[in-house]
Each structure stands twice: as C-alpha cells, then as structure tokens.
Amino acid sequence: MKDAMATATDVRLDATFAALANTTRRAMLARLAQGEATVNELAAPFDLSLPAISKHLKVLEKAGLIVRGQHAQYRPRTLEPGPLEEVSTWAEQYRPVWEASFDRMDSYLRQLHQDDKDVT
Numbered sequence: 001m002k003d004a005m006a007t008a009t010d011v012r013l014d015a016t017f018a019a020l021a022n023t024t025r026r027a028m029l030a031r032l033a034q035g036e037a038t039v040n041e042l043a044a045p046f047d048l049s050l051p052a053i054s055k056h057l058k059v060l061e062k063a064g065l066i067v068r069g070q071h072a073q074y075r076p077r078t079l080e081p082g083p084l085e086e087v088s089t090w091a092e093q094y095r096p097v098w099e100a101s102f103d104r105m106d107s108y109l110r111q112l113h114q115d116d117k118d119v120t
Contacts, residue, residue, distance in 0.1 A: 012064065013090055016083040019063035024048070025056050029079060032066060036076035 006014075019025055028042050043053040057077065060066045065084070066077045 009086065012083060012086060015063040016065065016087055019059050019065055020087075022056065022059075025060055028056060028060065029065060032077060032079040036069065036078045038074065038076055042077065 020029075024046060027045065031037055031042060031045075039050070039053060039057065042057070043050060046053065048056075057066065060077075061068065063083060064080055067080050069076045069078060
C-alpha cells in the first residue's frame, strides 16, 4: 500500500489529468502535435479572449505538457510528450482488465450467435 503522501508521479499525473480535462486544452495539444504554434495560432479556432487563452496555456505549461520557446520576439509553444507518456504507462497497467472484458463480451456474442443458429 502506498504512503499517505502522494508520490511525485501521482502529483504529475494529477496535473496532467486536470489539464486534459478541458476540451480547449485538448484541442490545443492536438494542434501542437502538428508542430509549434504561437499564442495567436493556438487562439484562432476559439471564441475566447487572449487572457482566457493564456490561462489555458499556463495550465498546460504547469502540467509540463507544453514548453515555451523563444526566437527573438516570437515565443512558440511546443508539445512536451513526457507527461502523456506517463499517462500511457499508467493506463497500460489496466490493459489486462479491459482486454478480459472484451474477451468476455466476444465470448458472449459468439454464444448468442450460436444460440440463434441452433434455434433456426
């Protein structure tokens, strides 16, 4: 059993999941998966003020999901994949659970199909 204190990984996962809980932030990450972008480029698809966009970006930065670059006056944001890899690793431990569930569903559907054949 874990200590009552959260581990560093738990804290990072909490921040990542909190950042991913918002549709706007997930859309920003999807855009950044295509390459770096400025604040204005990230803001373009949304009907939000620049201060609201900045707040979303700060949440993503605090979670470590994006980093701010600097090329003279230009400060593009880029995707930082590390936290997403941690989410993937965390979720992977549950793969046997969902695979077993799918296997049971597959068996059940095959049985239903066989029962239908037997009736006709």
